[in-house]
Amino acid sequence: MLPNMHDADPIPAEARIEIDRLLQSGDLFRYTAPQDAPVALLEREFSAFMGAKYALAVSSCSAALFLSLEALNLPKGGRVMIPGFTFAAVPSSVIHAGLVPVLCEVGENYRIDMADFAARLPQVDAVIVSHMRGHTSDMDAILTLCAKAGIPVIEDAAHSLGTTWHGRKIGTLGRVGCFSFQSYKLVNAGEGGILVTDDADLVARAVILSGAYEHAWTKHLSPGDNTAELEQAFARWQNKLPLYNLRMSNLSAAVIRPQIPHIDQRVASGRRNHDQVAAILSQSPWIEVPAKLPPEERAPDSLQFNLTGLSDAEVRAFVAAAEAEGVKVQVFGLSRDNARAYWNWQFLPEMPDLPRTRAMLMRACDTRLPARLTSADCDAVAAILMRAAEQAATPTRAYGT
Numbered sequence: 001m002l003p004n005m006h007d008a009d010p011i012p013a014e015a016r017i018e019i020d021r022l023l024q025s026g027d028l029f030r031y032t033a034p035q036d037a038p039v040a041l042l043e044r045e046f047s048a049f050m051g052a053k054y055a056l057a058v059s060s061c062s063a064a065l066f067l068s069l070e071a072l073n074l075p076k077g078g079r080v081m082i083p084g085f086t087f088a089a090v091p092s093s094v095i096h097a098g099l100v101p102v103l104c105e106v107g108e109n110y111r112i113d114m115a116d117f118a119a120r121l122p123q124v125d126a127v128i129v130s131h132m133r134g135h136t137s138d139m140d141a142i143l144t145l146c147a148k149a150g151i152p153v154i155e156d157a158a159h160s161l162g163t164t165w166h167g168r169k170i171g172t173l174g175r176v177g178c179f180s181f182q183s184y185k186l187v188n189a190g191e192g193g194i195l196v197t198d199d200a201d202l203v204a205r206a207v208i209l210s211g212a213y214e215h216a217w218t219k220h221l222s223p224g225d226n227t228a229e230l231e232q233a234f235a236r237w238q239n240k241l242p243l244y245n246l247r248m249s250n251l252s253a254a255v256i257r258p259q260i261p262h263i264d265q266r267v268a269s270g271r272r273n274h275d276q277v278a279a280i281l282s283q284s285p286w287i288e289v290p291a292k293l294p295p296e297e298r299a300p301d302s303l304q305f306n307l308t309g310l311s312d313a314e315v316r317a318f319v320a321a322a323e324a325e326g327v328k329v330q331v332f333g334l335s336r337d338n339a340r341a342y343w344n345w346q347f348l349p350e351m352p353d354l355p356r357t358r359a360m361l362m363r364a365c366d367t368r369l370p371a372r373l374t375s376a377d378c379d380a381v382a383a384i385l386m387r388a389a390e391q392a393a394t395p396t397r398a399y400g401t
């Protein structure tokens, strides 16, 4: 019997006491308490967990991406490279910031095609690396190329909380890293996001832009830290920036904070589950699970794999067979109006043709694989996917007659 793989994770019971306290006091706004509001505590705990100097909690990862772009003070109408495989909210954040998304090719292994990236880099003012579904592109090459060209890198780490590259946490490699607390992420608050950076000027701009009006920014100075650099940055930007009001509420912070101590365990369980199912699926002649890059330690809570040698009709038959047994699979490019298929982003000012990315999206399958699954659950999921592939492949090819 399969567990429900598709629901979000429950919130730890510890959250209830703090939520009750907040409901009784009505103190839901992050800037009411003189200090130590739940959102401020979350920022301190999250930046410590990530090993970053500063964190700013906001209403979503999309808001964090938008604020990062605004905080970088890019020229209006500037161009921002993003991978052709990401969620529609990412090009949307670029457009929201008055900038133009420039899409680059993504390979069969879901990672940025570095030749295409290098070719497009001279035409852009910034780069957002979406580590889509937690697959890390070649960050050594990206950071070297961008440093040489003087181009800032924003990491969209919405799916990469807990992933490391050469042992360093994803989200801390670029100038700024953005994370999501939307329900189907490793930490679930329904909605929410956070950005981390070591750059005092960037975070000061982002804090004010996010809605720290008047001198609310003083509540972003951590007691006991040397805050001179940050205070100077706030003074520099006082009254100079618009207020977009993308703040996080104390209630969201109360839901998120008790999950932070669980992140490492969730990462370990998610990786174990993923690798167990991937090892079984790799034995199918119809399924290929791309390997991770050597410096990368993944933190997956979902599984992606490519169907090989099957027609569109057979791929659809695979999806139907898996769903009939309780495992929902989406093929990004075949499901109608999918928000991760770039040709559906019809709001783009420039729509490129990305043949490699398109070919990948037509065969790339996606299913949730929550950390809470047991080893027996994982075997059951793998067996369903193996059977579905066998059934979907035509009898001629499956049985060699």
Ligand SMILES: Cc1ncc(COP(=O)(O)O)c(C=O)c1O
Pocket (backbone or CB within 6 Å): 060, 061, 062, 063, 086, 087, 089, 090, 130, 131, 132, 133, 156, 158, 159, 179, 180, 181, 182, 192, 193
């Ligand atoms: C890769 C990626 N980046 C960014 C986002 C935006 O996250 P949020 O829903 O917190 O705005 C998402 C949303 O799922 C996403 O998949």
